[in-house]
Amino acid sequence: METALDTKQIPVWQDRRAIALLMAASLTTMANATIAPALPGLERLFAGDPNAALLTRLLVPAPSLSVALFAPLAGIAADRVGRRNLLLFGVVLFVLSGCAGLVLPDLPTIFASRLVLGIAVALIMTAQTALVGDYFSGDDRNALTGLQISARNLGGLVFILTAGWVAAISPRLPFAIYGLAAAFLPLMWLVIVDPPRLSPAGVAKPGALSDDHRSWRLPLTMLVLLQGATNMIFFIMPTQLSFFLDARGYDSAIMTGSALGVLMLSGGGFALLYRRIQRAVGYAGIFALGYGAMALGFLILLLASTTAAIFVAAAAIGAGYALVSPSFVALALNLAPARKRGLAGGILTASIFIGQFCSPLVSTPVIATPGYAHLFGGTAVLLALMTAAATLAGGANRLRRR
Structure with a gap:
């Protein structure tokens, strides 16, 4: 073994x-x-x-x-x-x-x-x-x-x-x-x-966080909340896309399957490039790129009048989600002490599915009153703000290093 x-x-x-x-x-x-x-x-x-x-x-x-x-x-x-x-x-x-x-x-x-x-x-x-x-x-x-x-x-x-x-x-x-x-x-x-079961004393290294040190908990909590929100936004696609396409007069079963297939293929392809892109632009940069791509996708979906535009929107959303998702795991594993990685993994896992579960609960009322335009437009604006925040965080990190 x-x-x-x-x-x-x-x-x-x-x-x-x-x-x-x-x-x-x-x-x-x-x-x-x-x-x-x-x-x-x-x-x-x-x-x-x-x-x-x-x-x-x-x-x-x-x-x-x-x-x-x-x-x-x-x-x-x-x-x-x-x-x-x-x-x-x-x-x-x-x-x-x-x-x-x-x-x-x-x-x-x-x-x-x-x-x-x-x-x-x-x-x-x-x-x-x-x-x-x-x-x-x-x-x-x-x-x-x-x-x-x-x-x-x-x-x-x-x-x-x-x-x-x-x-x-x-x-x-x-x-x-x-x-x-x-x-x-x-x-x-x-x-x-x-891995070998290490005692708290055995895990600790000079300058490293001990299991009893609490400074990792707040950043991990913020990361978990951000991952839950990201999954809630992303899950608009599988939960609401078929109804949106049906309202537009498409054969929703065929179009939804095709669009989600494009989303998965795009996400799978861009995830393969994750390490190279992350190494080039850092974590803040990859969050900015990912959220920017998702914002563009929802904006295109809002304005889409052709089948090709819907597929482009799905590809952009899939690519953006595939870029940001690995960073949650990587950052959480960097933050959590070795003996708490199981707990960190469990909380991260829960946040993914809580976000998915809450997505239709939040998006359906928006559709019921203002309609899809407000859902997709509001989501694009929110993602654009998240892109700007990641960009500013990346700039601040570069200034601190100088």
């Missing part, structure tokens, strides 16, 4: 531990969206249930609720019982709860299995984030956080497309896709090991 102290100088993408962690990252997008193409078929299959319309629509966001509630607890467990056991148990639970929809007899039990799936995702994401910090540092860590976003985007695209094909055969078949995670277990079992 490879250990956490293995220091062979090989590219991060050739490190078997990194490959195992990227496999884990690809599961997070699969959790929610894989069964989306099967929802109409499931509603028809269980038409005898008086709550079928509601329950089928809750199957996709159900895991997010569990992740938001359990991820901080998973973070505490990762620091106390180890990352390896948490990750392996999470993947096994992911397979069992994800595939359960193949055989469960009714919608309420399928809904319950989706809540359990969210617990599995919380375990996987929390352990995976902590292990990135344990195994890698510096440029390698930045490269891996970028590759994670690519794995989530490209993996999600493959899983959703596959689900669309098999859902045409049977609405239950997309649940079988969760079984693919079982193929990842052998590599994870071989290469994922816990």
Whole structure:
């Protein structure tokens, strides 16, 4: 087995531990969206249930609720019982709860299995984030956080497309896709090991923060809040785009799938460039670029009158989100003491899904009264202000270095 102290100088993408962690990252997008193409078929299959319309629509966001509630607890467990056991148990639970929809007899039990799936995702994401910090540092860590976003985007695209094909055969078949995670277990079992358990005295280094030092907590809190807000903004796309396109007279099912596919491909591509761009412009610069691209995307969406413009807007939003997302993980792992990386990973994970859960709660009332123009225009203005703030922060940092 490879250990956490293995220091062979090989590219991060050739490190078997990194490959195992990227496999884990690809599961997070699969959790929610894989069964989306099967929802109409499931509603028809269980038409005898008086709550079928509601329950089928809750199957996709159900895991997010569990992740938001359990991820901080998973973070505490990762620091106390180890990352390896948490990750392996999470993947096994992911397979069992994800595939359960193949055989469960009714919608309420399928809904319950989706809540359990969210617990599995919380375990996987929390352990995976902590292990990135344990195994890698510096440029390698930045490269891996970028590759994670690519794995989530490209993996999600493959899983959703596959689900669309098999859902045409049977609405239950997309649940079988969760079984693919079982193929990842052998590599994870071989290469994922816990780092040595260090005492607080053993962790501390001259000039470093101790676990009892509180100065890391406030910056981490601000980072978590910013990540939650970023995900709330980004999730306007999957939650509201289909209704916007329907109001514009498009075939919303085809156009939404195509636009989200463009978004994922753009995000996956730009995430591969994350390390190079971050090295060139720094963290403040990459936040400015990312939020600027997202602002441009929502502005184009506001003004879009052609299909091509909608695709350009989706590509810009996907690229911007892919640039800022890895920085949250990298900065959090830099801030948190080694023995608190599990907790930091759990809180970060929770903030992603809380932002996703809150997104339609905030955006739907805006659409109901002023309309899509105010939602997209207001979002573009907010992102432009965030771009300006990041630019100013970058300028202030450069002045301090002089």
